[in-house]
Amino acid sequence: MSRLALARKLPALxxxxxxxxxxxxxxxxTEAAPKGAAVTVMKAVKSCFNNIVExxxxxxxxxxQAIRPERPGLKVAEVMADAGDTVQAGQVLARxxxxxxxxxxxxxxVGGVISASTATVGAIASGRGEALFNIIARSEFxxxxxxxxxxxxxxxxxQSADIRIVGAGGDFQGVVRRVAPxxxxxxxxxxxxxxxxxxxxxxxxxxxxALIRTGQSCGLAVPLTAVLYSNAGTVVQVVRRDRIETxxxxxxxxxxxxxxxxxxxxxxxxxxxxxxxxxxxxxxxRPFVNGAEVKQ
Numbered sequence: 001m002s003r004l005a006l007a008r009k010l011p012a013l014x015x016x017x018x019x020x021x022x023x024x025x026x027x028x029x030t031e032a033a034p035k036g037a038a039v040t041v042m043k044a045v046k047s048c049f050n051n052i053v054e055x056x057x058x059x060x061x062x063x064x065q066a067i068r069p070e071r072p073g074l075k076v077a078e079v080m081a082d083a084g085d086t087v088q089a090g091q092v093l094a095r096x097x098x099x100x101x102x103x104x105x106x107x108x109x110v111g112g113v114i115s116a117s118t119a120t121v122g123a124i125a126s127g128r129g130e131a132l133f134n135i136i137a138r139s140e141f142x143x144x145x146x147x148x149x150x151x152x153x154x155x156x157x158x159q160s161a162d163i164r165i166v167g168a169g170g171d172f173q174g175v176v177r178r179v180a181p182x183x184x185x186x187x188x189x190x191x192x193x194x195x196x197x198x199x200x201x202x203x204x205x206x207x208x209x210a211l212i213r214t215g216q217s218c219g220l221a222v223p224l225t226a227v228l229y230s231n232a233g234t235v236v237q238v239v240r241r242d243r244i245e246t247x248x249x250x251x252x253x254x255x256x257x258x259x260x261x262x263x264x265x266x267x268x269x270x271x272x273x274x275x276x277x278x279x280x281x282x283x284x285x286r287p288f289v290n291g292a293e294v295k296q
Contacts, residue, residue, distance in 0.1 A: 036284030047221035049253035057145025066131035
């Protein structure tokens with residue numbers, strides 16, 4: 001290039017250099033200004049929570065009937081049923097020999113499961129001693145448990161319950177049948193009887209647990225991981241205009257990994273799904289939903 005041509009281009013070259021110096025972002029458009037940490041957010045949505053009272057207890061027979069002969073001193077001649085059998089009302093369970101000859105049938109007064117039997121051929125059946133048979137009437141069972149005094153007042157007949165019995169293989173539905181009117185003075189625990197629904201064979205004295213639904217509360221729901229507990233109170237971190245805002249909240253019931261927010265949030269707020277102490281008020285962040293960045 002000739003000196004004359006260079007002299008002509010020099011002003012334009014100087015202008016370009018000054019422009020790059022004044023606006024460094026123009027020099028490298030591939031470097032974007034940092035926008036803060038990436039955070040996963042979830043919308044605060046309306047949801048209803050069941051108010052639950054948890055009860056641990058033992059399976060008992062709701063109505064167990066003892067079967068004895070009306071006449072004393074009869075000998076057992078034949079046994080037609082044994083413990084564990086399911087019988088129908090009127091079914092012959094045993095035959096007794098009469099002293100004058102003939103026999104007397106021992107029948108089931110009600111259908112159900114035979115829980116115990118002492119009937120053996122040749123034994124003397126007594127009208128006052130041990131029963132020949134014990135029947136769990138209609139195969140009905142209760143879960144009886146103890147609850148703290150502060151929960152007794154929340155329980156009432158006909159409340160529904162989800163029940164799990166150890167070794168029974170599966171969950172059962174139940175309903176509160178009766179709540180004791182008093183509590184034990186030493187333990188301050190009250191007794192509740194929960195009827196186990198369905199014609200199910202259960203083992204008496206098995207352990208079980210019931211979740212009794214005593215009511216329902218509807219409000220906003222956020223993940224449990226979104227709530228921070230500190231000396232300053234209970235807070236949730238919200239993303240607004242790509243910055244962190246800390247909200248004091250009042251929490252309520254919990255269920256399925258979510259917690260009820262009774263005050264402090266509005267429906268549709270973008271809540272940090274996993275709140276952290278490293279995020280502070282005003283910090284810039286990049287909100288993501290289902291792995292995709294969202295623009296606010």
